[in-house]
Amino acid sequence: MTVNDSNRPCRLLIIDDEPIVGKRLQQVFTKIGFEVEIFTSGPPALESMAKHPFDIVVTDLKMAGMDGIEVLARVRAMNPEARVIIITGYAQPETASDAFERGVFEFIVKPFRLDQLKDVIIRAMADRELCRSRLNQDR
Amino acid sequence: MSSHLPPIGNGLSSAGELSPLSQTFQQFRRILELNNAVIEKIAGLERALAGEFVFDNIFLQRSVTEISELVREVIYTLNSLAGDRFLELYDRFEAIRANLQDLAGGGQGPYSNFLVLPYSLLNRDLDHLAGGKNASLGEIRTSLALKTPDGFAVTARAYYLFMEENDLFAKLAQLRSQTMPPARYNETLQRLFDEAVVPAPLAEAITAQVNDLLKRTEQTTLLAVRSSAVGEDGERSFAGQFFSQLGVAPTMVLPAYKKVMAARFSLPVLAYLHARTDCREIPMAVGVQQMISARVSGIIYSRDPGPHSRDMLSISAIAGLGAGLAAGREDADRYTVRRRYPFAVVASRIISRPTDQPLPEGAKPLAAQNSGLRRGSAVLPLPVLRTLAEIGLLLEKAFEKPQDIEWAIDQAGQVIILQSRPLALSPLPPPKTAAVAEELRKATVLIDNRGQIAQLGVASGPVVLVTPEDDPAAFPAGAVAVCRVASPQLSPIVRKAAAIITDIGSPTGHLATIAREYRTPALFGTGNASRLLSAGLEVTVDVEERRVYAGIVQGLMDMQAAEAEPYLDTPELRILRRLLRWIAPIHLLDPGAAEFRGSNCRTFHDILRFCHEKAVDALIHLHSSTTGIRNLASRPLLLSVPIKIVAIDLGGGLPPDGGERSVAPEQIRSRPLRALLQGLCNEAVWDREPAPFGLKDLLSGMTRPLTMLTSPPEYAGENLAIVGANYCNLSLRLGYHFNVIDAYLSADPEDNYIYFRFVGGMAAQEKRFRRVTLIAAVLESLFFKVDCQGDLLVAKAKMLAPEHMDAILARLGELIAFTRQLDVRLVDDSTAALFYGRFQAQIRDATAGWPEK
Numbered sequence: 001m002t003v004n005d006s007n008r009p010c011r012l013l014i015i016d017d018e019p020i021v022g023k024r025l026q027q028v029f030t031k032i033g034f035e036v037e038i039f040t041s042g043p044p045a046l047e048s049m050a051k052h053p054f055d056i057v058v059t060d061l062k063m064a065g066m067d068g069i070e071v072l073a074r075v076r077a078m079n080p081e082a083r084v085i086i087i088t089g090y091a092q093p094e095t096a097s098d099a100f101e102r103g104v105f106e107f108i109v110k111p112f113r114l115d116q117l118k119d120v121i122i123r124a125m126a127d128r129e130l131c132r133s134r135l136n137q138d139r
Numbered sequence: 140m141s142s143h144l145p146p147i148g149n150g151l152s153s154a155g156e157l158s159p160l161s162q163t164f165q166q167f168r169r170i171l172e173l174n175n176a177v178i179e180k181i182a183g184l185e186r187a188l189a190g191e192f193v194f195d196n197i198f199l200q201r202s203v204t205e206i207s208e209l210v211r212e213v214i215y216t217l218n219s220l221a222g223d224r225f226l227e228l229y230d231r232f233e234a235i236r237a238n239l240q241d242l243a244g245g246g247q248g249p250y251s252n253f254l255v256l257p258y259s260l261l262n263r264d265l266d267h268l269a270g271g272k273n274a275s276l277g278e279i280r281t282s283l284a285l286k287t288p289d290g291f292a293v294t295a296r297a298y299y300l301f302m303e304e305n306d307l308f309a310k311l312a313q314l315r316s317q318t319m320p321p322a323r324y325n326e327t328l329q330r331l332f333d334e335a336v337v338p339a340p341l342a343e344a345i346t347a348q349v350n351d352l353l354k355r356t357e358q359t360t361l362l363a364v365r366s367s368a369v370g371e372d373g374e375r376s377f378a379g380q381f382f383s384q385l386g387v388a389p390t391m392v393l394p395a396y397k398k399v400m401a402a403r404f405s406l407p408v409l410a411y412l413h414a415r416t417d418c419r420e421i422p423m424a425v426g427v428q429q430m431i432s433a434r435v436s437g438i439i440y441s442r443d444p445g446p447h448s449r450d451m452l453s454i455s456a457i458a459g460l461g462a463g464l465a466a467g468r469e470d471a472d473r474y475t476v477r478r479r480y481p482f483a484v485v486a487s488r489i490i491s492r493p494t495d496q497p498l499p500e501g502a503k504p505l506a507a508q509n510s511g512l513r514r515g516s517a518v519l520p521l522p523v524l525r526t527l528a529e530i531g532l533l534l535e536k537a538f539e540k541p542q543d544i545e546w547a548i549d550q551a552g553q554v555i556i557l558q559s560r561p562l563a564l565s566p567l568p569p570p571k572t573a574a575v576a577e578e579l580r581k582a583t584v585l586i587d588n589r590g591q592i593a594q595l596g597v598a599s600g601p602v603v604l605v606t607p608e609d610d611p612a613a614f615p616a617g618a619v620a621v622c623r624v625a626s627p628q629l630s631p632i633v634r635k636a637a638a639i640i641t642d643i644g645s646p647t648g649h650l651a652t653i654a655r656e657y658r659t660p661a662l663f664g665t666g667n668a669s670r671l672l673s674a675g676l677e678v679t680v681d682v683e684e685r686r687v688y689a690g691i692v693q694g695l696m697d698m699q700a701a702e703a704e705p706y707l708d709t710p711e712l713r714i715l716r717r718l719l720r721w722i723a724p725i726h727l728l729d730p731g732a733a734e735f736r737g738s739n740c741r742t743f744h745d746i747l748r749f750c751h752e753k754a755v756d757a758l759i760h761l762h763s764s765t766t767g768i769r770n771l772a773s774r775p776l777l778l779s780v781p782i783k784i785v786a787i788d789l790g791g792g793l794p795p796d797g798g799e800r801s802v803a804p805e806q807i808r809s810r811p812l813r814a815l816l817q818g819l820c821n822e823a824v825w826d827r828e829p830a831p832f833g834l835k836d837l838l839s840g841m842t843r844p845l846t847m848l849t850s851p852p853e854y855a856g857e858n859l860a861i862v863g864a865n866y867c868n869l870s871l872r873l874g875y876h877f878n879v880i881d882a883y884l885s886a887d888p889e890d891n892y893i894y895f896r897f898v899g900g901m902a903a904q905e906k907r908f909r910r911v912t913l914i915a916a917v918l919e920s921l922f923f924k925v926d927c928q929g930d931l932l933v934a935k936a937k938m939l940a941p942e943h944m945d946a947i948l949a950r951l952g953e954l955i956a957f958t959r960q961l962d963v964r965l966v967d968d969s970t971a972a973l974f975y976g977r978f979q980a981q982i983r984d985a986t987a988g989w990p991e992k
Contacts, residue, residue: 009572009573016195018195018196018710018711019709019710019711020193020194020195020706020709020710020711020712021193021195023704023706023709024190024193024706025193027683027698027702027706028683028684030572030575030698031575031576031579031681031683031684031695031698032576032579033572033573033575033576034572035572060195087193089195089196089197089198089201090197110193110194110195110197110198111187111192111193111194111195111198112192112193113191113192113193114192114193114683117193
């Protein structure tokens with residue numbers, strides 16, 4: 001099982017307006033022990049997040065209504081510890097650098113191999129845990 | 140896209156005159172280059188379909204645009220090369236491109252305006268036009284190689300036409316707004332539809348289809364007119380709610396059609412759909428089919444619905460056509476059968492029959508009892524039960540859900556599938572994530588992170604090691620097939636297998652396409668699965684993770700079973716499949732056939748194949764047909780083997796012409812040609828014995844140009860090398876093959892490439908496929924990327940160091956000479972495989988220590 005320091009399963013939130021993406025990711029990450037929730041738009045996803053925080057958020061960039069950058073901003077405000085990964089079919093350097101300035105953990109261009117995303121998610125988990133343990137030491 | 144071709148000379152011949160060949164030849168090379176670019180893009184789409192990466196609609200739209208641009212340029216370039224002789228290709232191109240753009244944008248595609256669609260055009264992704272029942276039947280007959288009644292669909296489009304022309308939506312709304320007793324409602328409904336007129340274009344289309352159907356199926360005298368609602372068999376199960384009319388005379392199809400339409404609005408159906416459902420939703424498509432004269436018929440539940448019997452399937456059977464069986468009006472023989480080979484019967488219940496009822500052929504009559512009934516006598520013999528069980532598993536795999544299948548056995552003893560739809564089972568609760576993760580952690584991993592995804596999925600079963608020579612009938616359905624090479628001969632085994640794993644093979648090969656049709660989970664190119672997995676071992680294959688576990692990992696299986704909608708039915712994948720149907724298949728296979736015409740191109744791949752063939756033709760005949768080039772010095776090469784090659788120099792490829800026109804190999808300055816000839820002239824691979832030739836092979840060669848049969852193989856056709864210092868293009872008719880090698884070899888690996896195209900061979904078709912598969916395997920071990928379509932093979936290696944290029948070209952030369960020998964001599968297949976195996980082993984030794992592929 002994939003767990004974090006408090007020994008509960010990692011929670012992964014996936015937001016993409018194209019169902020194929022969530023469907024595929026859910027199958028893969030559930031198998032390795034993540035608790036996965038998928039949404040096809042931002043607002044209900046954030047509602048769910050408000051009730052029960054997620055460790056990792058994977059969001060599409062271009063979506064009608066709330067886009068990925070806004071999801072990023074709201075997640076960072078709600079829960080700074082959560083790591084946000086943006087996936088997009090439109091690779092534009094400006095958007096990527098904008099996302100990095102706003103604290104995105106990684107920016108991945110579709111189409112991508114699942115291994116790629118898996119590696120990034122595992123790095124994000126490690127990063128999150130590292131920051132936490134540093135925080136604990138400082139206290 | 141701009142060309143990335145490295146320059147091959149200065150446009151001057153060795154004599155220093157400006158070569159008119161240069162421009163023409165650059166166009167030829169551009170066609171090769173574009174051809175490769177398109178093949179790579181198609182491979183990218185096929186890999187996406189296989190499940191290798193996560194993609195979205197933007198990727199699909201972009202791919203369509205890019206491929207279209209490339210194909211258009213191929214047509215343009217061919218026409219400038221061949222004096223605008225193939226302008227009809229633009230029409231085909233525009234038609235295909237328009238279809239693709241519509242589909243990529245989520246449109247309904249080229250058939251959306253059709254009022255009727257014959258079953259031969261239908262597949263699972265046309266359910267939005269033809270309804271679920273028709274679409275499934277189309278898929279079953281076209282892709283799954285099972286028999287279904289022949290017939291055609293009257294589409295959802297026809298439904299709207301019929302309803303709107305008769306103003307029926309408004310009239311129905313009015314009728315439904317009134318309160319009245321059910322009998323009066325039914326009466327009014329019936330009258331509305333009786334009075335309605337089938338619009339003329341629709342009536343004509345239906346009549347034409349009925350006539351075609353009667354012509355195709357000579358014995359047919361009666362038809363079945365069946366409901367096939369859009370959305371039926373899908374998210375809702377409408378089992379038994381709609382109306383079908385059996386035994387309809389061909390002249391009575393239109394009244395029957397109206398009856399089926401009327402029943403869409405019967406009170407039980409409306410109640411079932413809930414009153415709130417708009418009548419415009421769930422349009423009613425209809426299937427018009429030949430009636431099957433059934434000896435026996437019945438139903439398969441691919442998974443027994445009982446609470447404790449998920450490892451069982453159930454089969455019921457009745458003599459004759461059991462129309463009442465599905466509706467529960469008739470009693471039948473019932474069998475409970477294990478879902479695993481050899482499909483043991485664990486329970487059966489045979490009903491007694493009246494003595495006056497005829498028994499199906501083969502069934503033994505038993506003594507009559509006092510009641511006037513015969514004692515139980517099974518209508519199905521055991522082997523047929525097993526066949527039905529296999530069909531149940533096959534359809535469950537193909538539609539990714541347990542199925543409720545209506546079948547019949549006709550007078551000829553063939554099993555005909557009348558209908559297959561998802562079995563309405565209460566969905567299993569998904570297993571607990573944590574428990575699955577724990578089970579996976581404990582499971583023994585036999586293969587991890589190896590191979591490529593050819594078809595996603597999870598499956599379990601016993602390992603059976605197979606070879607292309609195996610009899611598919613002996614393969615136990617539901618087992619996991621493991622083999623060395625993903626050979627097309629394994630298609631019938633892929634059909635029966637729960638999953639297939641190969642050592643060698645790629646997600647873009649022919650067998651991968653077959654695996655995707657049957658939805659058999661497939662993991663190709665693992666390297667050594669056939670050594671790691673021993674026969675009889677129970678395994679669970681998870682293609683997504685490219686992993687094989689020992690034993691049955693139930694959690695994984697349950698997780699897959701709990702999926703509400705199969706991944707493969709997501710909208711993006713359906714769009715991708717629809718797109719690929721207009722892009723990837725090749726219908727124009729034989730350049731010698733009369734149908735090999737530009738106007739017959741049905742897909743982009745057809746266009747490519749056609750253009751490529753015509754471009755090669757133009758090139759081959761260039762120096763004999765074009766005035767400017769005829770005068771150009773073509774110089775014979777002095778070779779030690781019986782091949783005649785003439786060479787034309789684009790600059791720096793041959794020694795200056797000092798009066799002696801012929802050129803000895805050691806004088807050749809073109810580096811790639813030197814390397815290639817080194818292999819091609821290797822005495823060790825030439826055998827001068829005359830080739831034995833069998834009648835069957837001669838007959839199979841009859842469709843090819845007669846010159847190939849009458850002239851000795853060594854001299855058939857012309858062999859032309861066009862060379863530069865770093866470049867060589869060789870068109871070679873050797874034996875009964877036709878090869879094109881196009882290579883660039885310089886000090887800079889970035890620019891280097893070898894393109895190899897191989898087609899034909901004189902042997903019977905099956906052998907030619909097999910040979911191509913073996914050649915593909917050798918080429919793959921030679922750092923080539925290989926694409927095979929029938930007996931056409933295109934391979935490309937690129938960006939390799941010059942010394943590796945020399946070695947590969949030499950081996951390629953040997954392979955060409957050697958293949959010619961094998962094909963002409965028609966050695967048996969196992970010997971051929973052995974030879975290729977040795978060849979491959981040599982290559983492994985020769986390339987040991989090279990960088991990783």
